[in-house]
Amino acid sequence: MACHQNPNLELSLTRRVVIFMIGIIESMLFGGAVFGWPQLVHVLKVEGIYSDLCMDSPSAPNHTRRQPSAADTFNNTRCINLNTTFEISDSKAIGVEKCDPQDERFALIYTVTVCCYSIPGILVGYLLHHAGLRVTRVSGGTMLSMGFLFLGIATKDSPHWLFPAMILLALGGNQTRMSVMQFGDLFPDYRATAITMLSGMYAASAALFLVFQYTAMAGIPRAHVCWALAAISSLSIFLSFIIPVHHIPIHNQQSQNQDVIESPSPLKTSLCSASSFLHQLWFFVHLLAVNNYQQSYNVWITSSSCSVAEAGLYSMLFSYSNILTVFFGPIGGVFTDYMIRKAYNTPNELDRRVKEVQASFWPLLVTSVFNTVMYGCLLFFHPAAIYVSLLCMLVARPCIIAVSTAYLRIRFPAGHFNRLLGIYGTVGSVLLFLQYPHFMWAQHMYYAAHALILAVLAVSYLNPIHLLFTPLIRHAVVIRDNLKPEDLHPVRNTYADKEVNGL
Structure with missing residues (x-):
């Protein structure tokens, strides 16, 4: 049984802005x-963590400086032509040296981490719903602090x-x-703009670990640093008490101005639709790619670098890029909202709803193109790539989640949003276990x-x-909203509505 919010609950503008800013900051940090x-x-x-795995490895270095070989640099002719002297760090197991056992252990940890990120998504969706x-x-803030x-301690x-x-x-x-969604x-x-801003901000949180590099340089x-981050993340627990207990009250302005009352279809109908299968494929594949x-980034930049300092620079640029993603995530939502408002002037009610769904076309397509180019760069071991x-x-990483989330909110009934968000996340994360065997395959x-x-x-x-x-989307909207034959061609007098409202 879904949790029920007081139908008369009203949030002041100040409280709404404060709650939204809390969501922005939490998403951007954690x-x-x-x-x-x-x-x-x-x-x-x-x-030097897991450097002990390299001691018995054939690739383990036994001296601190040596000349590069084509095998070590994946035929990185740029470094060979420069006759670069490779430097090895104090741990004797990193830098531009390649240590397969160490890389594989870190790849395993990351694979488990990514899968654990969204596998419980279906449970979180139902937890939010009920x-x-x-x-x-409170549950999420507690786990962040412990993490x-x-x-x-590590x-x-x-x-x-x-x-x-x-x-x-x-x-x-x-x-x-x-929760922030x-x-x-x-x-x-x-x-759509708000959702893409909130979901896009999460991409910037990937830059949080940059603080470890700067604090290490400062001798901290x-x-x-981890104790401080644990204390900051625990604030989410206390800030939860100024947010509605159950959910944010939903007020659909458009539904107040239309004659057709939407009746959400069953969750099974949404899950078994063609749009659902295609979007699950899109979401999984692009999530797998990113x-x-x-x-592979650390191994890639290590193989493409001619010195430890150069590899460190690329590592820092990765974090700086994640910080800048906050400016690109909302773009898809702004465009989607613009198209939705433009569609609202359509006299035919069914056509308006169809155009609302189709508003996600360009954000989804542009995200796909940027993500494909980003991944294709892995085939080239050169600084330009x-x-x-x-x-x-900058575009692909924040938009995969942001655009996908906005699309789910538009394409399917609002009552299905939390559960669909969790189900898609869980299915995608289970399949993401494939990234570890893929990493092992890519090694050879x-x-x-x-x-x-x-x-x-x-x-x-x-x-x-x-x-x-359009015929396919029209049929999908009819099923989604349980429209009757007499509802298929209602015509709204938008100009009359404006005159009544004094516009």
């Missing part, structure tokens, strides 16, 4: 901090704390992100492994393309 893994891996390698916002937020505490001598730390950060971050209903007239122990990119991939990531057949992902990305373009088939 919503997807685990996706800053490439930056964290660089720090962990400098500290228990409400406060319970979900940072465990991350602070050292070279006890690296096993990394597993529970990253899992808790993933679980807590996802609960925080999904409800705040889009605070501003119904700009719902990583453990002390996670494979992030998982790294810079291009980071530029594409690099180009074939990544070419396969590019091919599947091409298939995923069916999702935005199917929105162009």
Whole structure:
């Protein structure tokens, strides 16, 4: 049974703005901090975590400086032509040296982390639906705090704390992100913009781990930084008490001006639709691509660099790029809201609803293109490819979640939103276990492994393309809204409505 909010609950503008800003800050700091893994891996390698795995590895270095070979640099002729002397860090297991056992262990941790991020999504969706916002937020804030505490405990001598730390950060971050998504209903007239802003902000949280690199340079122990982050994340628990207990009141301005009363269809109808299957494919494939990119990033930049300093620069640029994603995530929502408001002037009610659904076409298509180019850059071991991939990531990474979330809110009934968000996240994350065997495959057949992902990305373009088939979308809207024959061709006198409203 769904939790029920007081139907007469009204939130003042001040309270709505405060709640929205809380959501922005929480999403920007903790919503997807685990996706800053490439930056964290660089720090962990400098500290020598899991460097013991390299001691018995054939690729383990036995001296601090040596001349590069084509095998070590994946035929990186740029470095060979420059006759660069490769430097090895104090841990004797990082830098531009390639240590397969260490890379594979970090890849395994990241795979488990990413899968734990959204596998419980279906449970979180039902938790939001039945228990409400406060319970979900308190649970998420608690796990975030514990995750940072465990991350602070992890050292070279006890690296096993990394597993529970990253899992808790993933679980807590996802609960925080999904709770924040409800705040889009605070501003119904700009719902798509609000949702994409909130969901896009989570991409910036991947830059959180950059603080570890700067504090290490300042001589501040990583453990002390983790204690501070644990304290900051615990504030989510206390801030939950100024937010409605159950959910944000939903006020659909458009429904107040239309003659047709929408009756949500069953959840099974939404799940079994063609749009649902195509979007699940699109969401999974693009999520797999961006996670494979992030998982391979550290190995890629290491193989493309001619010195430890150069690899460190690319690692920092990754975090800086994630900070800048906050400016690109909302773009898709702004455009979608513009198209929805433009569609509202359509006299035919059914045509208006069809155009609202089709408003997501360009955001989905543009996101697909940028993500494909970003992933394709992995095939080139050159600084130019790294810079291009980071530029594409500015758009692709925040928009995958942001545009997908806005599309779900538009395409399917509002009452299905929380559960669909959780179901898609869970299904996608279960399938993301494939990224670890893919990483292992890429270690031996690099180009074939990544070419396969590019091919599947091409298939995923069916999702935005199917929105162009108006008869198909018209039929989907009829089923979604349970429209009767007499409701299929209502004509609204929009000019008369404006005169009544004094416009």
